[in-house]
Amino acid sequence: MFFIEVKLDFDSKESAKRFFGSIKPELEEEFLRSKTLISQKEGVLGIKISAQDKTALRASLNALLKPLVLFNDLEGLE
Secondary structure (H helix, E strand, O other): OEEEEEEEEOOOHHHHHHHHHHHHHHHOOOOOOEEEEEEEEOOEEEEEEEEOOHHHHHHHHHHHHHHHHHHHHHHHOO
């Protein structure tokens, strides 16, 4: 098994909440080779991914990073 734990520190609790809401539909999907758990405490999101292999771990991480980059770009437009 492979594991990764990431903490994302947002500017505010509201930003963290908005990002979590934007990726929540993807988290509700079931995957055979990986599992993702996200927790929120104030403006920090904790992400834990466990996967059977490196490829599945990378795919799960990319599935979160792409929306994060987009979210960050859109937040900067405000």
